[in-house]
Amino acid sequence: MIIDRKILITFIILISIFFLFEFTNIDLFVESFFYDNVSNKWMLKHVKESLLDTIFYTGVKKVIILFTVFILFLYLYSFKASAIKLKEYRSGLLIVWLSVAIVPFVIGLLKATTNVPCPCDSLYFGGNYPYIKALDSMPQEILKKFKCYPAGHASGGFALMSLFFLFESRRNKILALTVALTIGWSMGLYKMFLGDHYLSHTIITMLLSWLLILIIKKVVNKYCKL
Template sequence: MMYHINLPKHISISIIYLLLVFGLFELTNIDIAIQNYFYNNAQEAWLWSKQEPVLKLFFYDAPKTALTFFALGIIISLLFFRKRDLISRYKNGLVIVLLSLIIVPSVVGLLKATTNSACPVALDNYGGEIPYVKVLASYPPNKTPSKIQKCFPAGHASGGFALLSLFFIFTTTKNKKIAMVFATSLGGLMGSYKMIIGDHFISHTLITMGLAWLLICTIAALVQKFTALSIINSNN
């Protein structure tokens, strides 16, 4: 099974990307500078309301529901239709996509639960009560949040970026590019929506994107190795 991609190289590039992006935002105030554009100080409100039903449906509820049904569709296909020619031909790619849809959001969720980073809407910069601190910094002793803050990296966008795994289903360069553009755009839109309503900084989305590709390439490498071992064992 060939993916026409150097997986170890892409894993290394992803790690370098994550280190560079994380370092950039830890050493600068780019997050705040960009986030300020989405907050109206005079009205003490975000550019878009989190409660606006149409925007919430289009950018939040609909993508989450679609991703859930997509994953369920893959599970059903692999369980009950795996002997069909179409499913059999794309089985490895479907496994990679399914694992990515499960693992990418799960890993991001675990990180969110441990980084203790507050969302913009909760910060005193934007009408909240929590001071802004970088991911590696500590809260002031008298300003420590009463409960763990779960905002870094971006959880909602992780589902969209998990679809970067569609790259491993298609065989032609054109379709692979379309898959990458689609997944990047979807993840970017989902992340941008959360920025505009005050739920995330841009760094949260960029880190999630890099982390998603790192995890997806790792999953693909493991599936490739497992498939190769299965072929060897079947020939013995």
């Protein structure tokens, strides 16, 4: 049976947070701190090949991709007879690799189907469209398809929370989780400062990522006899 206590608790928290944002205007309240109504400008502007773009957008995505390839290499190398020490981390390596591959993919599928506008699209922040949440019906006269919910960019960073299951010691687990959350939130906040995502987009991505990671861990531990 895949569902366990941790998965169930995470799912309940995810649903609770989802409805909290759906029935309140917390997103508008928080996002308003990043938008100047006088100048009609966001806190940051996305400039390609700029330092901020390199650090928080294109650069970090490339690093995560390279890291994923490296993890896959270590996992495959662990099957060599000489890789005795690495064999101890084989399950953790598989969990990390699957998480970094699956989490962004699932988040991407959701983004393509939810049809939720970004903050910069909203009339509240100088856009041309009404403020629409995940459960709201899109007006028929609006033909544009939006792909803003949940936060896809930050999903790669939050997928790294799977590193928690790569280590045995509590210290290393906490360190790995802290680093992953720092990366995920730095990516998420960057997009919020640009007006590309609301707070709920990033929080839902974080919780959904953790839920998926727990499921992947459960499946690997049960069905992958390493």
